[in-house]
Amino acid sequence: MTDESVDSFLEMLAAERAAAPATLAAYTRDLEHCSEALGAEGETLATASVEALRRWVAEMASDKLARRTIARRISCIRQFYLFLLREGRRADNPASQLDAPSPQQTLPKFLTETEVSALIDASTCSPDNRPAQRRRLLLGRAALELLYSTGLRISELLALRRDMFREDVRMLMVRGKGGRERLVPLSDPARDAVMALLLEDEAKKSLWLFPGRTPLRPITRQGFDKILTDIGSRAGIDPARLSPHVLRHSFATHMLAHGADLRVLQMLLGHADIATTQIYTHVQADRLRAVVESHHPLGKPAVEAGDTDEQSLMQKEASEKKP
Template sequence: MIEAFLEMMSAERGAALNTLQSYRRDLEDADRFLRARGAGGLHAAQTADLSAYLHGLEAQGFAASSQARRLSALRQFFRFLFAENVRSDDPTGVISSPKKQRGLPRHLSMEAVSRLLETARREALEGKKSPAQARRTARTHAIVEFLYATGLRISELTRLPATILHREEPFFMVKGKGGKERLVPLSDSARHAGQAYRMLLEGDERARQCPFLFPDDSFSGPVARQVLARDLKATGARCGIAAESLSPHVLRHAFATHLLENGADLRVVQQLLGHADISTTQIYTHVMDERLHALVSAHHPLAASGNRQ
């Protein structure tokens, strides 16, 4: 039944490979636990069995977010069994989700991002490099410019087609989670950095055949996310940014945070990030507190102490 569920998620809901692999790991782990408990396997589990499994995760020190993710996989699995008339009930229906403590996203200050951009730009322009080094530094410069200018997820960035550089519009379409498309801004500096990188690839016929803006070294597919993250951290280290403070996702957070700090509307940021629900974007509102406090203090008629009754 796990295999049937995964086939349904792939065929009917278009779940990504990483999502399917995550579901498989979580469901097979629950199945092993329940068989060891004598419950007869996951498909036959009762509410008490699943509660025991989740309590076991908590006892092992799993974070609330990890417990919630596994419960979500179980819920979807049993809804599938119910829809297929394999079961007449949903044993997860009365199980409460673990309370997750949502931490604030890490992000860089505007000054730190400026240092990172300047370092990446300078290293890309430096001479006396091998062709491979020239391509790598140009790619890193383009990656930093693109991440900060667009707020893209790294998975979205690596799948970008090279053809977006041929367009003159300041926006382009990107397909995000769930296959949903959205408009993403492209700054002139990001476009120029991307064009400079692509110019270094023009002499290789394989580059012209590869559709991706950022291909891997063999031009057989997109560059690996881990490669980009490694080069980004190395560049950050050379301008005083600790490795643990920098990642492609941190630049996505910086994109959103700096927009809000400079007066952007939360709904606009939601659309640019590709969040389906505004509640996901609201995690960034902590950066608006000081600005909103100053706004109210300056403009609300009761803000001045002399006006209070």
């Protein structure tokens, strides 16, 4: 494999699929990992055989890498060879015969509704707050309200611009993964929190809703994490259980728990495939169990007090009718 092939592949991902820089970096690392493993056997990515690629997969398994990591790397290599095949740089796709392990299904971590309320309450300003602390709380409050009421990804949140918000705005146009755009509704509490932050930051003259130390750029992910951790500590929530993605999971979980349609949730979250959204259906198990216990005859105790009284009355009426 030449650097030109890798560069062309990455350029295709960026141009045709609108891959984010982080995605391109992950693909690069996966390609480098495979190239190094093949190089140890005297092969290259350009001429790799199916057997050599299978040994690479077996080596990753013996190193006890996570199944999700192995599956992701195999997916990357498959796409790379498919690209070479379509470009006429190879006559086959040797990775098409690789067996990828099914990723271990892990349930999303989420907060309870009470914990989310405590988190938002903890971001409320008080008269004795210093100016710097007041702004951190205003920023945290606006971010929390948006994350929880819209289910935005952290990258989507930090990319929001000031000019997207007006006092009468009801919907936000968000650009998500793959450049896909979607509309998400803006709640009244979220809009009020955003307006308070905009007023506080008016003198910064920044293009961004969440400007960083330098108004020309939005706050970094690491900078926001520090604010979130501080608010979480004030709310008594373990920082290990708190992240922007946990709030996204909480949004989805609570929406389903209150009867939201799965297809609507898919649109709100910006999932290309509804199978990704279905991971949140774990919350419906308790609801279904409660419905069965409440309404199905076999879900209730065998004999209830009311049933006993009704049976006694029926037996009495039957005996009175006998000659």
